[in-house]
Amino acid sequence: MPVSPAVVLHDVSLAWPDGTVALDHLSTAFGRGRTALVGRNGAGKSTLVRLVTGELTPTSGTVTTTGPVDHLPQRVQGAVPRLPSGAYPPAGREARPTTPDTVADLLGVGPQVRALRAVLGGDATPAQFEAVDDAWDVEERAGAALAALDLGSGAALGAADLDRPVQTLSGGQALLVAVAGIRLRGRPIAFLDEPTNNLDRRARAALLDLVDSWRGTLVVGSHDRELLEHVDEVVELRDGSATVFGGTYSAFAEHLAVQQAAVAREVRVAEQRHRAEKRQRIQAETTIARRAKAGAASASSMPAILANERRKQAEATAGRLRSGAASAEAQALASVQEAGRRLRSDDVLSVDLPDPGVPAARRIATVTVRGRATVVQGPERVAVAGDNGVGKSTLLDQLVGLPGARAHPLPDTSARAHTDRVGYLPQRKDTLDDGASVLENVRRAAPDVAPAELRNRLARFLVRGDTVDRAVGTLSGGERFRVALAGLVLADPPPQLLVLDEPTNDLDLTSVDQLVAALRAYRGALVVVSHDEQFLGELALDLRIELT
Structure with a gap:
């Protein structure tokens, strides 16, 4: 007897408030087991996931599931409320994202932990009892879930860290904690959106083991070829339709x-x-x-x-x-x-990084690790590597002079740029204003360029048509990256130093190739953090700095 699918989308359409069509009469299904959701940047993968989890309501059509759905969002630091299956927001409205403040919030048990503490502290109101439900051991279970994580570099978490601010975790650590929350809640259907972003090799291995042993329905949206070999089925979104293939991604590609x-x-x-x-x-x-x-x-x-x-x-x-x-x-x-x-013929990202005119003998930056100073000189390419949590992103924040970087200094480590012409692309792409349009965001970097010319230039980044007028908060991860990169490239004068933190996160494979070609041709200095060893190997690095 055939097994019914766990998730079914029937004739689903979605239009953004400005009328832009995101999905048009899409029908597909996800079976029980492990499925890869693939497609080019902007194909609608994240939008589809948000429809299934209930964060978005379809304009027309139906989305049905066989049980509650959990979700690891693409941007962990901006996690959305976890809604049970079928609990959609009112028609035409989008659930507003919330930011997890503490590790307990990132695990998804923050309200229960706070309610439990309130009850134990004497605030035994019906609302607090309802919030706790039957999770009287939530702190113990949450602590055990944290203790089971391999965060690397001697880092360890437990029940005592439930109140720890999320901002003190690295991107990779935050992602692992979020995955631990999905395991802790144990819902029968889970969607993971780019789950290998920011993970070092050890953490990636742990995640792959988790995927291999997953019970229930798991849908993984990713461009990570290694991860895509650990699935039973591939669903590709392309040109508004879905193709289902039984097997791994390499079998699908062949x-x-x-x-x-x-x-x-x-x-x-x-x-x-x-x-x-x-x-x-x-x-x-x-x-x-x-x-x-x-x-x-x-x-x-x-x-x-x-x-x-x-x-x-x-x-x-x-x-x-x-x-x-x-x-x-x-x-x-x-x-x-x-x-x-x-016959497939895909547009490709076209990035022409401007020549900033950096002399070969010009000192651009100094990075000091354990008392050893490394000078970045001229158009050199430098990689900063190390496990999750060793402080790579903090080091980059110091390099570009962000005020918050001084709040969490690294021992025996410092970084300083010797030029004020610095372009910074942080890991979470939070330099963008989510409420403003793409055009408004890019104009901040190029205020003297006419809007029509900016539109022409954005087209080279595959940002065209109505997308230019959409709010950045509605874009996919890959689209956000292209907008952020456009802001750097179009800056006047052009940056002499590019600082990139995990730039390949959320990019499809073709876009990664185009980014590599652009960075290799760039005549300014480059400092990059990435766990993507293939990407680093193709950059023709001059230096590699290891943090431990």
Whole structure:
């Protein structure tokens, strides 16, 4: 007996408040087990997840699940309220994101912990008892979930850390705590959106083990090839429709390559046929013209009535010949167009980083680790590496001079830029104003550039049309990255130092390749933090600084 799917979307459409269509009559399903949700940046993966979790309400269509749904959002620090399956916000309204303040909030048990403490402290109101429900051991269970995490670098969490501010965790640590919260709650359906972002090798291994042993329905939205080999099924979003493939991502990619090769051959055959039919039509027109000329010459020597009859016959024959040739050419062209629609041709990110004119001998920055100073000079490329929690992002904050970086200094470690022309892309892309439009955000970096010119330049970052006027808070992770990067690239004067913290997070594989090409051609200095060793290996690094 076939097993019914755990999540079903039927004829689902969603339009943003400004009328922009995000999904249009999408139907798909997610089976029980482990499924990869893949697609290019902006294809609608995060939007689909937000519909299933109830954070968004579809404009039309239905979303049904077989049980409560849990969600690891793409931006952990801006987690959304966990709603039970079917508990959608009022029609046309979007649930407002909330920011977890403490580790308990990030685990998803903050309200229960606070209610429990209130009851034990004497505030035994019905509301507090209702909030606790039957989770009287919530602190013990939450502490055990934290203690089981391998945070690396001697770091450890437990029940005593439930009140610890989330801001004191690294991006990788925050993500692992959020995953621990999903395990702690144990809902039957879970969506993980880019769960390997910011994770070091040890943490990635722990996450992969978790995925392999997952019980229930798990949907993973990711561009991480390694993670995508740990699934049973692939659902690809593309051009508003979904394709389901049974198997891992590599099997899907191989199947797709074979399919596209066959389509490419079909296109070539159709194009050859079209060219042949076009030649036939031209030849037919030539034949008709010759016959008409010969007929006109012979008509002058015969009676008018006979000449008129032959002319009518010639015109009828020419019409049939012309119509048949035109019809054959049109059918051949239709075959080319039909095959062409099935042949994938994706736009790619086009990033031309400006030349900031940095002399080779110019001191750009100094990074000191355990008393050893490293000078970044000229257009050098430097990677800062290390496990989660060792302070890589804090070091970058110090480098660019953020005031908050001084609140959590690293022992025997410091960093300072020797230029005020610094472009910084932080890990959480929180330099963007979520409530402002894409155009408004980018204009902050280029106030003297006309809006029409900015729109043209944004198109090179695959940000086009109505998307330029959308609020940044409605964009996917990959789209946010492209907007943030556009702000750096369009700055005037251009930055002499680029500081990038986990820049490949949320980017599809093609966009990563384009980013690598742009950074390799950049003639300014680069300091980058990344756990993506393949990405770092392709940058032609000059220096690598290890934090421990």
